[in-house]
Amino acid sequence: MRAGKRHDRLKQFTAAPGEDILVMKNIVKEYHMGGETSTVLKGIDFSVKKGEFVAILGPSGSGKSTLMNIIGCLDVPTSGEYYLSGEKIADQSEKVLAHIRNKEIGFIFQSFQLLQKQNALENVQLALIYADLPEKERISRAKEMLAKVGLEDKMYHYPNQMSGGQQQRVAIARAIAANPTILLADEPTGALDQKTGRQVMEIFHSLNEEGRTIIMITHDANIAGHAGRIVRILDGEMDEGGLEDA
Amino acid sequence: MLKTGLLKQSVRMAVQNIVSNKMRSFLTTLGIIIGVTAVIALITIVSGVTGYMMNAFSSMGAGKLIVTANGTYLKQGLSESDIADLEALDNIAGLSPSVSVNTNVVYDRNVFDNISVSGKNTTYFEKNDIVTLGRGLRQTDMAGDVYVCVIDENAARTMFAGTNPLGQIIRIGGISYTIVGLAGEDGNLMTAIMGGGVDGSIYIPFQNALALNGKSNVTSLEVYIEDTDKTDELIEEMELLLDNTFNDTDGAYSIMNMDSMLDTMSTLEDMMTYLLAGIASIALLVGGIGIMNMMLVSVTERTKEIGLRKAMGAEPGLIQIQFLAESIVLSVMGGIIGILLGEFISYVASIVIGTEFVIEWSAVGLGFGFALAIGVIFGWAPARRASMLNPIDALRSE
Numbered sequence: 001m002r003a004g005k006r007h008d009r010l011k012q013f014t015a016a017p018g019e020d021i022l023v024m025k026n027i028v029k030e031y032h033m034g035g036e037t038s039t040v041l042k043g044i045d046f047s048v049k050k051g052e053f054v055a056i057l058g059p060s061g062s063g064k065s066t067l068m069n070i071i072g073c074l075d076v077p078t079s080g081e082y083y084l085s086g087e088k089i090a091d092q093s094e095k096v097l098a099h100i101r102n103k104e105i106g107f108i109f110q111s112f113q114l115l116q117k118q119n120a121l122e123n124v125q126l127a128l129i130y131a132d133l134p135e136k137e138r139i140s141r142a143k144e145m146l147a148k149v150g151l152e153d154k155m156y157h158y159p160n161q162m163s164g165g166q167q168q169r170v171a172i173a174r175a176i177a178a179n180p181t182i183l184l185a186d187e188p189t190g191a192l193d194q195k196t197g198r199q200v201m202e203i204f205h206s207l208n209e210e211g212r213t214i215i216m217i218t219h220d221a222n223i224a225g226h227a228g229r230i231v232r233i234l235d236g237e238m239d240e241g242g243l244e245d246a
Numbered sequence: 247m248l249k250t251g252l253l254k255q256s257v258r259m260a261v262q263n264i265v266s267n268k269m270r271s272f273l274t275t276l277g278i279i280i281g282v283t284a285v286i287a288l289i290t291i292v293s294g295v296t297g298y299m300m301n302a303f304s305s306m307g308a309g310k311l312i313v314t315a316n317g318t319y320l321k322q323g324l325s326e327s328d329i330a331d332l333e334a335l336d337n338i339a340g341l342s343p344s345v346s347v348n349t350n351v352v353y354d355r356n357v358f359d360n361i362s363v364s365g366k367n368t369t370y371f372e373k374n375d376i377v378t379l380g381r382g383l384r385q386t387d388m389a390g391d392v393y394v395c396v397i398d399e400n401a402a403r404t405m406f407a408g409t410n411p412l413g414q415i416i417r418i419g420g421i422s423y424t425i426v427g428l429a430g431e432d433g434n435l436m437t438a439i440m441g442g443g444v445d446g447s448i449y450i451p452f453q454n455a456l457a458l459n460g461k462s463n464v465t466s467l468e469v470y471i472e473d474t475d476k477t478d479e480l481i482e483e484m485e486l487l488l489d490n491t492f493n494d495t496d497g498a499y500s501i502m503n504m505d506s507m508l509d510t511m512s513t514l515e516d517m518m519t520y521l522l523a524g525i526a527s528i529a530l531l532v533g534g535i536g537i538m539n540m541m542l543v544s545v546t547e548r549t550k551e552i553g554l555r556k557a558m559g560a561e562p563g564l565i566q567i568q569f570l571a572e573s574i575v576l577s578v579m580g581g582i583i584g585i586l587l588g589e590f591i592s593y594v595a596s597i598v599i600g601t602e603f604v605i606e607w608s609a610v611g612l613g614f615g616f617a618l619a620i621g622v623i624f625g626w627a628p629a630r631r632a633s634m635l636n637p638i639d640a641l642r643s644e
Contacts, residue, residue: 074557074637095561102559113554113641117266130559132251178559 021181021213022048022071027080029066040066042236043080048182048215053208055227056217063236065186068217072184073101085181102130106175110187112167114159120146120170121155127178145173149203165196172203176212183207185216189223201226252564253571260572263544264579271576274540277533278580278620279587281526282613286588287595288522289609294592294601296515303508310373311469311481315499318492323463328491332469335487337480342370343467345455349419351448353405360445361401363418365455371396373470380412380427383451390453396427401446418450419458477503527616533580534620541573541628552632553640566633573625574618581617585610 029041040063048054058064069075070082073089076097082089084104092100106127107113114123124142133141146155149169159167168188175183185204189197204226208214216227224230232239264271313332317323324332324343333341345365351358371382377396387394395418402411411425429449456462469484471477481501492498545552552565560568589605596603 069638072557095563098556098559098561101557105557107557109641113550115551115554117262126555127558129252129255130555130561130564134251174558 019050020047021050021085022046022215023081023083024070025081027067027070027077027082029063029070029075030078040236041070041077044233044236044238046231046238048213050213051208051211053204053214053226053228054216055224055230056215056233057219057221057224057230058217058233059219062233064217064219064233067233068184068186071182071215072105072107073097098130102127102178104181106178106180106183108168108171108175108183108185108188110190112159112164112171112191114167114170114174116159119156119158120151120162120173123159123170124174124177126174127180131178141177142173145177146170148176149173163196164192165199168192168196168200169203172200172207176207181213183212183214185214187218187220188216189220190218197223253567256564256568256571257575259568260575263572264576270540274536275533275576275580275583277536278530278577278617279533279584281530281533282581282584282617283588283591284529285523285526285613285616286585286606286609287591288526289519289612290588290592290604290606291595291599292515292518292522293606294596294604295599296511296518297604298599298601300508300511303504303511309471309474309477310504311471311477311484312502312504313467313469313484313488313499314502315465315467315488315492316497317463317465318495318498321463321492322461323465324467324491325462325464329464329467331487331491332467332484335480335483337472337476339470339472340369340373341467341469342367342373343452343464344370345452345459345464346466347419347450347455347458349458351401351405352417353414356405358404358445361404361448362446363448363450363455363458365452365458366449367452369470370449370468373468376429377427378430380425382427382429383449387451388453390451390457392451393421393423393454394426394451395423396429396449397425398429398447398449401448402428404445416448418448421454423450474505477505523612530616530620534577534624537573537577537620538624538628540576541569541625542631544572545569545628545632548632549635549640549643552635553637553643556635556637557641562633565635566629569629569632570622570625573629574621577617577621577625578614581614584617585613588613 024044024046027041027044027046028039030037030039044067056064056067066075070077073084074097076082076089076091084100087100089097089100115126121139121142124145125138128138128141143152143155146152149172151166151169151173154162154166154170157166159170162170168191172183172188175185183204188204189200192200201223204214204216208228214227216224218224315324329341329343332338343365347363347365349363351361351363366383367388368383368385371377376382376398378399380396382396383394386392395416397405397411405411405416406414411428414425415422416425417423429447450458456464469480471480481503484501488499488501555565555568556562588609593603
């Protein structure tokens with residue numbers, strides 16, 4: 001039983017595209033503040049197929065951050081149904097949600113969110129630690145991931161010794177290390193100049209070509225154009241624009 | 247259920263964070279270090295000193311009463327018939343009067359002022375095993391015209407440095423005495439307190455001392471008890487007799503019970519230990535508050551990190567353990583430094599005071615336990631707070 005569990009720690013990365021791995025039905029999110037209710041998401045229907053690269057495009061205040069939090073299992077909807085890898089995400093305990101995040105979601109943040117006191121190699125291991133991977137496997141896996149984003153020579157560098165683009169590449173290596181179902185990127189190029197932003201997008205493309213599913217949230221139509229599909233969100237409602245909007 | 251790999255990782259992260267904030271960690275631990283050092287040092291020193299004193303007291307012999315009778319204006323001390331009356335009481339195995347003589351000692355034309363001379367009877371030498379060379383005073387020495395004496399090692403050093411004192415003749419109060427015995431380093435603390443000479447003591451026959459003083463009153467005597475279970479009854483009977491002798495005058499005499507003194511001392515030691523533990527626990531409490539304060543600062547500073555860890559899949563329990571591990575490692579480190587420091591201070595103190603250095607494991611356990619408990623108790627709330635942070639807010643915080 002123990003051996004079986006060990007095997008489960010890291011999901012095998014499978015690249016069979018086509019099936020829906022994320023399904024949202026009529027997702028509503030309300031916030032209550034001082035007796036007033038504000039509805040941030042007004043019934044979102046949204047699905048993502050395995051191997052897709054989807055951009056969620058919307059201005060600030062459109063509700064895209066709230067949607068991202070729900071997709072990332074950091075928050076749960078007020079009503080509606082959300083299935084991730086066939087599993088229903090509802091008002092589960094913090095502990096269960098943490099496990100789901102660990103297995104299913106690879107976060108990439110605008111501000112990188114690297115631990116400043118840890119070097120690149122240690123930063124990449126973060127999700128693997130919580131997946132309870134043995135140290136040896138963790139390190140070799142982290143090295144592999146850093147090589148994938150072209151940072152094999154910066155493994156022992158600390159975040160403050162790296163450029164913004166390099167830091168974001170460390171963050172991408174960290175996000176893919178545990179083989180999550182979805183890479184969830186929140187304005188991944190927001191803190192980068194155009195050139196390094198383009199480099200990050202190139203990495204996204206190659207990851208997508210490997211068969212990885214990417215959901216990218218952005219307000220920048222140019223960046224959204226890198227995705228295979230764009231959905232627009234405005235005022236809490238989603239408009240499945242399709243490719244022709246890009 | 248927690249996996250050991252994650253626990254190890256939590257402790258490692260805790261140590262990493264403590265090390266990367268060396269100065270702050272050290273200052274925070276200082277309270278614990280001082281508290282534990284105080285616990286260890288004070289308890290060890292107090293128990294060393296009281297142990298030493300109790301040893302000294304019990305070497306004077308349990309089962310012994312010391313009667314001091316300065317008497318009244320009209321009757322200064324006890325007469326021989328008073329002593330005989332006391333000796334007639336039940337449950338007395340023997341009496342040993344002590345008569346201090348105010349005189350000087352001359353040997354080889356040197357005058358020694360600081361050697362005390364006192365008269366003892368044979369019982370004294372029977373009940374106290376102090377003679378190391380030669381013999382003690384015997385019944386045949388008590389006739390009043392036998393001039394022999396026993397000197398202690400101090401006196402021997404003072405007068406006969408390097409030569410054998412046995413058989414030597416010294417002059418006490420103008421009379422020549424032959425030294426017949428050498429007494430050990432006077433284990434009798436009471437003799438020292440009650441007029442033992444700085445440069446040593448000489449014991450002469452009791453009768454001779456009375457004659458030298460020109461009066462027949464005894465002001466100090468030791469009473470050896472037959473059955474120590476009935477000590478209290480004996481003291482009552484003695485008090486009855488002595489009240490009668492001194493006409494119920496207050497302060498004419500006192501009876502000191504060595505056994506009850508030992509009891510009092512061990513009670514005193516216990517009280518001291520509690521008192522010191524109390525004082526030290528105040529220091530530890532302050533130290534604990536320091537740790538709590540630092541942990542709260544640490545949680546606030548690392549809100550973003552907590553959010554990130556949660557997003558990466560850290561469950562609340564693991565966050566709590568990480569921060570709890572940090573406060574425990576911090577306080578236990580302080581505890582260990584405190585124990586080492588406390589033992590070092592105790593060791594130095596034992597050399598300075600001249601007592602034996604013994605590691606008090608109970609104090610070590612207490613200090614360590616205190617430190618551990620403080621880490622858990624004062625780390626709990628900050629760790630709990632960290633574990634409850636909402637990852638969305640935490641990630642967004644600056």
